[in-house]
Amino acid sequence: MHQSKEERVHRVFETISAHYDRMNSVISFRRHLKWREDVMRRMNVQKGKRALDVCCGTADWAIALAEAVGPEGEVYGLDFSENMLKVGEQKVKARGLVNVTLIHGNAMQLPFPDNTFDYVTIGFGLRNVPDYMTVLREMHRVTKPGGMTVCLETSQPTLFGFRQLYYLYFRFIMPLFGKLLAKSYEEYSWLQESAREFPGRDELAEMFRQAGFVDIEVKPYTFGVAAMHIGYKR
Numbered sequence: 286m287h288q289s290k291e292e293r294v295h296r297v298f299e300t301i302s303a304h305y306d307r308m309n310s311v312i313s314f315r316r317h318l319k320w321r322e323d324v325m326r327r328m329n330v331q332k333g334k335r336a337l338d339v340c341c342g343t344a345d346w347a348i349a350l351a352e353a354v355g356p357e358g359e360v361y362g363l364d365f366s367e368n369m370l371k372v373g374e375q376k377v378k379a380r381g382l383v384n385v386t387l388i389h390g391n392a393m394q395l396p397f398p399d400n401t402f403d404y405v406t407i408g409f410g411l412r413n414v415p416d417y418m419t420v421l422r423e424m425h426r427v428t429k430p431g432g433m434t435v436c437l438e439t440s441q442p443t444l445f446g447f448r449q450l451y452y453l454y455f456r457f458i459m460p461l462f463g464k465l466l467a468k469s470y471e472e473y474s475w476l477q478e479s480a481r482e483f484p485g486r487d488e489l490a491e492m493f494r495q496a497g498f499v500d501i502e503v504k505p506y507t508f509g510v511a512a513m514h515i516g517y518k519r
């Protein structure tokens with residue numbers, strides 16, 4: 286039976302939610318923690334502001350944003366997988382945060398009015414949606430004028446030699462980790478397929494421009510295995 290990309294992605298995350306955090310660290314050799322820290326440092330989030338984390342999953346970025354904006358600020362996390370959100374809710378509760386609201390929704394149609402947020406983020410989420418441009422335009426729409434949208438995502442390494450090794454790792458080794466640790470080879474194959482199809486740094490910067498963002502900043506991580514893009518709304 287034919288399954289749309291959206292249905293497949295939804296099933297993948299509903300299935301792996303309990304293993305997601307641990308697998309992230311295994312497959313990226315814990316590098317993702319450093320990338321996330323660096324992105325937050327560059328964003329320099331101010332107290333009392335309002336932020337939205339799209340495709341928030343188990344809520345790590347939403348929690349980091351909530352701690353940065355402080356009790357007088359407000360953070361929303363949005364995801365379409367109820368199981369991922371449940372893991373996120375437990376973490377929010379364990380930290381006693383009252384300024385985070387996790388909501389069930391679709392990144393393709395954000396349930397917020399125009400010009401609502403100072404910061405809009407998406408971490409390892411854009412790769413998963415049916416249409417990258419629709420989501421980037423939605424993120425632009427809900428960003429306030431002068432506010433920023435930030436994407437942290439897998440990217441395409443450019444260094445010859447490293448690039449080839451990376452693709453071998455991603456294609457053949459990483460899904461095996463998935464099979465051994467999360468007992469779900471098929472689900473982790475999705476990660477390598479979606480990462481291979483995702484645009485490189487320059488192409489994504491151009492998509493940010495097309496979505497209406499200006500002053501785009503790009504930062505590659507670990508030889509370009511991942512990249513951060515920041516765009517501002519005029």
Ligand SMILES: C[S@@+](CC[C@H](N)C(=O)[O-])C[C@H]1O[C@@H](n2cnc3c(N)ncnc32)[C@H](O)[C@@H]1O
Nearest residue numbers: 298340341342364365366369391392408409413
């Ligand atoms: C790889 S996880 C990233 C989670 C989290 N942002 C992080 O950095 O760890 C991707 C998340 O995107 C969510 N997702 C994928 N497509 C979506 C869509 N169209 N609307 C809302 N959430 C979506 C999945 O349910 C999953 O939780």
